[in-house]
Amino acid sequence: xxxxTVTRERAEEVIAEALADVGAxxxxxxxxxxxxxxxxxxxxxxxxxxxxxxQLGVRLGGKDVAQIKTVGDAVDLVLARAS
Amino acid sequence: xxxxxxxxxxxxxxxxxxxxxxxxxWQVGVNYNSDAAGAEATVAAIKEAGxxxxxxxxxxxxxxxxxxxxxxxxxxxxxxxxxxxxxTRDNIALSLDDEEWxxxxxxxxxxxxxxxxxxxxxxxxxxxxxxxxIASVVGPRANAGQAxxxxxxxxxxxxxxxxxxxxxxxxxxxxxxAPGFIDTGMTEGLLETAVEHIPxxxxxxxQDVAAAVRFLASxxxxxxxxxxxxxxxxxxx
Numbered sequence: 077x078x079x080x081t082v083t084r085e086r087a088e089e090v091i092a093e094a095l096a097d098v099g100a101x102x103x104x105x106x107x108x109x110x111x112x113x114x115x116x117x118x119x120x121x122x123x124x125x126x127x128x129x130x131q132l133g134v135r136l137g138g139k140d141v142a143q144i145k146t147v148g149d150a151v152d153l154v155l156a157r158a159s
Numbered sequence: 160x161x162x163x164x165x166x167x168x169x170x171x172x173x174x175x176x177x178x179x180x181x182x183x184x185w186q187v188g189v190n191y192n193s194d195a196a197g198a199e200a201t202v203a204a205i206k207e208a209g210x211x212x213x214x215x216x217x218x219x220x221x222x223x224x225x226x227x228x229x230x231x232x233x234x235x236x237x238x239x240x241x242x243x244x245x246x247t248r249d250n251i252a253l254s255l256d257d258e259e260w261x262x263x264x265x266x267x268x269x270x271x272x273x274x275x276x277x278x279x280x281x282x283x284x285x286x287x288x289x290x291x292x293i294a295s296v297v298g299p300r301a302n303a304g305q306a307x308x309x310x311x312x313x314x315x316x317x318x319x320x321x322x323x324x325x326x327x328x329x330x331x332x333x334x335x336x337a338p339g340f341i342d343t344g345m346t347e348g349l350l351e352t353a354v355e356h357i358p359x360x361x362x363x364x365x366q367d368v369a370a371a372v373r374f375l376a377s378x379x380x381x382x383x384x385x386x387x388x389x390x391x392x393x394x395x396x
Contacts, residue, residue, distance in 0.1 A: 122283070
């Protein structure tokens with residue numbers, strides 16, 4: 077598990093990479109993009125959460141994930157949890 | 160080769176399952192709660208047959224980390240989980256106390272959920288996995304004196320179906336095997352009466368059940384998910 081300081085840039089990079097790995101189109105991954113528009117569902121988000129935990133050391137629980145709707149929400153949540 | 164965890168594998172069905180999976184190339188974690196000698200005997204038998212295995216001690220109700228960590232450290236990600244550990248506390252519902260209900264549900268159902276949740280993390284990332292839940296003919300059918308066991312096993316079947324639907328597109332299959340009357344320590348003393356009601360006119364063996372698990376764990380069963388395979392000599396027909 078990573079112990080690096082989590083910057084917004086790093087969080088965005090990790091999340092974008094994880095979303096692309098579960099099938100989201102890179103060009104569509106913007107802060108305002110909704111997971112629905114990216115065709116990313118709860119199984120995909122569970123996987124993205126694992127990547128976030130492995131690479132950023134930030135654990136997102138099921139209830140956290142249920143509340144985030146956009147890529148920006150995910151980034152903000154990771155930064156909030158990391159601080 | 161990948162790692163498989165079989166809970167409750169010191170004897171009976173669990174031990175037979177561990178041996179069958181090892182024969183198919185799985186590196187097996189032989190879990191036990193109190194019977195370390197039985198687990199070590201299972202491991203020894205697997206090694207003598209050319210397979211790989213370690214004994215993994217721990218109560219399934221204590222959570223998954225203590226069971227998965229030693230196996231992952233030795234063999235890598237666990238890509239096959241057999242939820243076999245189970246207990247009985249028989250009594251008619253009117254006389255069952257809360258503790259007898261709770262321990263059966265916690266061991267036979269809740270522990271299976273927690274271990275499955277843990278296993279799925281690695282399986283989903285690996286895009287491959289096999290979860291096999293050992294259910295029972297009891298649950299889908301009545302067995303007076305086992306309301307707690309029936310509830311847990313019926314619950315296990317429902318759990319199997321839904322989780323299977325959730326993870327199927329990640330090439331992870333989730334199935335149940337429902338043994339009928341199997342000649343093990345758990346059924347000692349009940350054989351003669353039971354066999355009369357079994358179309359096959361014999362009790363099943365742990366190997367009968369293990370063969371079904373081996374198939375479901377194999378690549379050949381990649382399109383089989385969310386199902387319950389009854390290994391019961393026709394009892395449920």
